[in-house]
Every structure is written in structure tokens, then in C-alpha cells.
Amino acid sequence: MMMGKEDLGLSLSLGFSQNNNPLQLNLNPNSSLSNNLQRYPWNQTFGPTSDLRKIDVNSFPSTTNCEEETGVSSPNSTISSTISGKRSEREGISGTGVGSGDDHDEITPDRGYSRGTSDEEEDGGETSRKKLRLSKDQSAFLEETFKEHNTLNPKQKLALAKKLNLTARQVEVWFQNRRARTKLKQTEVDCEYWKRCVEKLTEENRRLQKEAMELRTLKLSPQFYGQMTPPTTLIMCPSCERVAGPSSSNHHHNHRPVSINPWVACAGQVAHGLNFEALRPRS
DNA sequence: ACCGCTCCACTTATTACTTCA
DNA sequence: TCTGAAGTAATAAGTGGAGCG
Numbered sequence: 001m002m003m004g005k006e007d008l009g010l011s012l013s014l015g016f017s018q019n020n021n022p023l024q025l026n027l028n029p030n031s032s033l034s035n036n037l038q039r040y041p042w043n044q045t046f047g048p049t050s051d052l053r054k055i056d057v058n059s060f061p062s063t064t065n066c067e068e069e070t071g072v073s074s075p076n077s078t079i080s081s082t083i084s085g086k087r088s089e090r091e092g093i094s095g096t097g098v099g100s101g102d103d104h105d106e107i108t109p110d111r112g113y114s115r116g117t118s119d120e121e122e123d124g125g126e127t128s129r130k131k132l133r134l135s136k137d138q139s140a141f142l143e144e145t146f147k148e149h150n151t152l153n154p155k156q157k158l159a160l161a162k163k164l165n166l167t168a169r170q171v172e173v174w175f176q177n178r179r180a181r182t183k184l185k186q187t188e189v190d191c192e193y194w195k196r197c198v199e200k201l202t203e204e205n206r207r208l209q210k211e212a213m214e215l216r217t218l219k220l221s222p223q224f225y226g227q228m229t230p231p232t233t234l235i236m237c238p239s240c241e242r243v244a245g246p247s248s249s250n251h252h253h254n255h256r257p258v259s260i261n262p263w264v265a266c267a268g269q270v271a272h273g274l275n276f277e278a279l280r281p282r283s
Numbered sequence: 284a285c286c287g288c289t290c291c292a293c294t295t296a297t298t299a300c301t302t303c304a
Numbered sequence: 305t306c307t308g309a310a311g312t313a314a315t316a317a318g319t320g321g322a323g324c325g
Binding site for chain 1: 288289290291292293297298299
């Protein structure tokens with residue numbers, strides 16, 4: 001809110017149909033992202049043309065093999081990462097990283113950060129975890145990659161990591177967090193949508209209740225009741241589902257009584273003008 | 284059954300920023 | 305106007321569980 005943060009560039013899908021969204025999020029709990037994407041949709045790693053536009057190289061250590069240097073205690077390695085069981089089991093101890101052929105860039109036990117600066121190294125013995133802030137260029141590149149594919153296969157991950165001078169783990173974490181942010185954002189958008197639906201329905205309900213009350217009043221007053229036309233069956237056009245009064249003989253279709261389903265839209269319209277399409281968030 | 288891997292949900296820690304006295 | 309503490313949002317990273325091959 002008050003942050004001068006760079007825009008995340010969340011080109012979120014604001015619609016519910018997943019057909020026309022650049023960044024669709026499947027909120028169906030039964031379908032995981034990985035399933036949606038058929039695991040690894042982009043069959044290749046980054047082409048040679050996808051260069052690193054202005055990556056802030058100055059903020060990186062000169063070596064590109066930062067991940068291999070990690071046998072030394074990284075200034076950023078933490079208690080939890082050293083003590084921790086699971087993660088080090090997964091990525092560290094085995095040391096095999098991803099099972100791809102890229103043996104150079106495999107994840108190493110400490111998952112050392114790539115931007116260790118001299119002042120950070122001062123507290124080499126420190127156990128508090130230092131948090132890396134990705135540079136703008138790194139973030140931008142990750143963001144663009146994410147726009148194309150929100151998951152990475154191991155090769156792509158490694159290639160991206162190499163490109164950005166990050167560890168594969170950092171790239172992985174970034175993508176995980178990014179997916180989480182996207183999902184959260186989508187949830188917020190959905191929430192807004194349903195809130196507006198409820199408001200609209202409440203309003204409509206109020207209106208109908210008022211109308212019913214008026215009708216009841218009319219019915220109870222004999223002077224009006226006597227003049228009223230007999231109760232009529234609401235007639236709805238089966239094709240366009242518009243309510244047509246019995247007198248509207250000039251309607252373009254044949255009429256027969258059909259139950260009115262207020263939820264069924266006809267050409268974007270819903271009975272009584274309740275149009276939920278209009279409430280749908282747009283991207 | 285076990286293993287290695289990835290993903291997600293939840294959480295924590297850190298950083299960058301704003302506000303205010 | 306400057307300054308430092310407090311508050312806040314964003315986000316990198318840790319952790320554990322589930323699912324899959």
C-alpha cells in the first residue's frame with residue numbers, strides 16, 4: 001500500500017472462464033498446477049536469444065560457480081538449514097540435486113546465496129539467516145519467465161539460475177512463492193466477485209419482498225381486488241427465456257409456460273436484470 | 284514398501300519503506 | 305528540516321506433508 005514497491009506485474013486472470021486469461025489460475029483443488037501445465041510445457045530451456053537484459057552483475061560475486069563454492073559455510077546459511085532435517089536431506093546430503101544431466105549446477109547442500117557481499121561475510125559465524133533481496137533485473141527476468149510458464153523443469157531451473165547467477169533452489173523458491181502470490185491475488189479477486197454477487201442478490205431480494213408486500217396490500221383492499229385481472233400465468237419464451245405477459249401476442253415466438261430460472265442467462269441477461277456477468281472481474 | 288523429487292500450505296525472518304513524535 | 309523508533313507490507317526462505325514415478 002504505501003510501499004514504493006515495484007509492480008509485481010500480476011497479470012491476473014480476473015475472469016472465471018479460463019479461456020481468455022493470460023495467467024490463468026486453476027483454483028480447482030483437484031487439479032494441481034503441475035497437472036494443468038502437463039508438468040513441463042515448454043519443452044526447451046531458454047534459447048540463446050533470451051539474453052539477460054541488464055542483469056545487475058555488479059551485485060553478484062564474480063564467479064559464476066557460486067553454487068559449487070558452497071562447501072564453505074555460507075554467510076547466509078542458517079541454523080535451520082544446517083540443522084534442519086528435511087530440506088538438507090532432500091537437496092543437500094544427497095547432493096544429486098535434480099536428476100538431469102547438468103551436473104555442474106546441481107544444488108549443493110547449503111544452497112548458498114549468490115550475492116554474498118563482503119559485509120555479509122563478516123558474520124560468517126552468525127546463525128541468523130540473512131535474506132537476499134533479488135535485484136530488480138533478476139526479479140524482472142524471473143517475472144517474465146513466470147509469465148510464460150509458471151513452473152520449471154529441472155533443466156530450465158538450472159538454466160535460469162545460471163543466467164541470473166542464483167542457485168537453483170532460489171529460482172525454485174521464487175517460483176513457488178510467486179505461484180502462491182498469484183493464487184492469493186486470485187482468491188482476493190474471487191472474493192470480491194462473490195461479495196458483489198451477494199450484495200446484488202440481497203438487493204434483489206429486498207426489492208422482491210417489497211413488491212410482494214405491495215401485492216399483498218393490493219389483494220387485501222377489495223376495491224382494487226375487484227378490478228384486478230385474474231391471476232395470470234407468467235409465460236416465458238423458451239428460447240430467450242424472457243418473461244412475456246399474456247398480452248404480448250406480438251412476441252416473436254410461440255409461448256408456453258416455462259418455469260423461470262433466474263440463474264440462466266439469455267444473451268448475457270438474467271431475469272430482472274440481474275446480470276452477474278457484469279460483476280465478473282475482468283482482467 | 285521405499286526413495287527421490289516436486290509441489291503446496293503455512294510459517295518465520297528479513298528488508299525496505301512510511302509515519303510520526 | 306533532520307532523525308530515529310515504531311509500524312507495515314513484501315518477500316526470501318524454512319518446514320512438513322502429499323502425490324507421483
